[in-house]
Amino acid sequence: MMEFFSQHFAWMLDPTVLARQTLAGVSNGMLLFLISAGLSLIFGVQRILNFAHGVLFMLGAFVAVSLSAQWGESGAMFAWVLLAATVVLALVGGLIEWGLLRRIYSAPHEFQLLITFALVFIMGDVVKLIWGNEDRSMTAPQALSGAAQTLGITFPNYRLFLIFTGVVVAVALWVLLHKTRWGIFIRAATNDRAMLGALGVNTRWLYTSVFALGSALSGLGGALAAPVVSVGPGLHVQIIIDAFVVVVIGGMGSVMGALVASLLVGVINAYGVLAFPGWSVVMTFVCMAVVLIVRPWGLFGSPE
Numbered sequence: 001m002m003e004f005f006s007q008h009f010a011w012m013l014d015p016t017v018l019a020r021q022t023l024a025g026v027s028n029g030m031l032l033f034l035i036s037a038g039l040s041l042i043f044g045v046q047r048i049l050n051f052a053h054g055v056l057f058m059l060g061a062f063v064a065v066s067l068s069a070q071w072g073e074s075g076a077m078f079a080w081v082l083l084a085a086t087v088v089l090a091l092v093g094g095l096i097e098w099g100l101l102r103r104i105y106s107a108p109h110e111f112q113l114l115i116t117f118a119l120v121f122i123m124g125d126v127v128k129l130i131w132g133n134e135d136r137s138m139t140a141p142q143a144l145s146g147a148a149q150t151l152g153i154t155f156p157n158y159r160l161f162l163i164f165t166g167v168v169v170a171v172a173l174w175v176l177l178h179k180t181r182w183g184i185f186i187r188a189a190t191n192d193r194a195m196l197g198a199l200g201v202n203t204r205w206l207y208t209s210v211f212a213l214g215s216a217l218s219g220l221g222g223a224l225a226a227p228v229v230s231v232g233p234g235l236h237v238q239i240i241i242d243a244f245v246v247v248v249i250g251g252m253g254s255v256m257g258a259l260v261a262s263l264l265v266g267v268i269n270a271y272g273v274l275a276f277p278g279w280s281v282v283m284t285f286v287c288m289a290v291v292l293i294v295r296p297w298g299l300f301g302s303p304e
Contacts, residue, residue, distance in 0.1 A: 027159040029266025030166025034221030036246040038214030044253025052119035054240025060222025075143040085223035093215020135232035251301020
């Protein structure tokens with residue numbers, strides 16, 4: 001027993017390692033939150049499982065890489081790159097909803113899944129046609145490079161920036177959903193879309209704005225991830241799997257659930273790499289299975 005503990009969990013006795021892995025898990029979780037929040041928001045309002053959400057994340061990363069190469073890598077230009085990637089993906093998402101998804105809301109769910117699944121291949125090939133098959137990289141701005149002393153450990157500044165950005169986005173989403181008229185419509189649509197339309201709300205444009213917001217969050221996540229991941233045509237595969245796991249754990253349609261589940265998945269992955277290196281990926285799905293056994297509708301979800 002002692003040998004098993006020393007082999008897999010001895011690192012827990014080192015506060016420095018524990019703090020570093022916790023911060024790493026939180027930073028990864030905040031990055032995952034940006035994509036899963038949009039995915040959960042879209043499902044909550046439109047009842048569509050958007051398989052193409054990961055491709056939008058990848059597209060945001062490619063846009064950021066291209067704009068960074070053109071505009072430079074200073075701190076001010078990096079802020080403009082993030083804004084541009086967010087706006088571009090909002091426009092792309094709005095066009096997808098307006099030109100395609102709006103026409104199939106009354107179709108069976110299986111048909112909607114096939115449409116978004118087809119978008120994965122179509123947009124994936126478009127990315128290859130524009131940027132090629134080679135992996136690309138992007139350098140973080142000088143102001144965010146290096147490392148800082150935090151909680152007695154040395155931790156990369158850019159990772160701290162990811163945590164800060166995730167907190168800002170989470171607060172902004174809460175204010176948007178709970179303190180604005182648009183947010184009231186969104187929460188009403190989550191509970192009863194038919195009644196909202198009967199009250200005279202233009203649900204078509206509401207759906208377009210929700211899909212655009214979800215796509216914008218995905219694009220922002222891709223742009224933020226560009227300096228810390230290898231940006232290539234297969235970037236969307238793993239991120240969409242993790243995003244769906246987060247949405248299921250947090251509860252379908254719950255943005256707060258997406259935040260909590262993203263942090264939970266990020267920390268579990270960070271600890272799992274040290275405790276069980278060969279099984280770290282499996283631990284995320286074990287967590288999802290446990291949650292579904294206890295609460296089949298997720299941590300913050302509600303039964304239909």
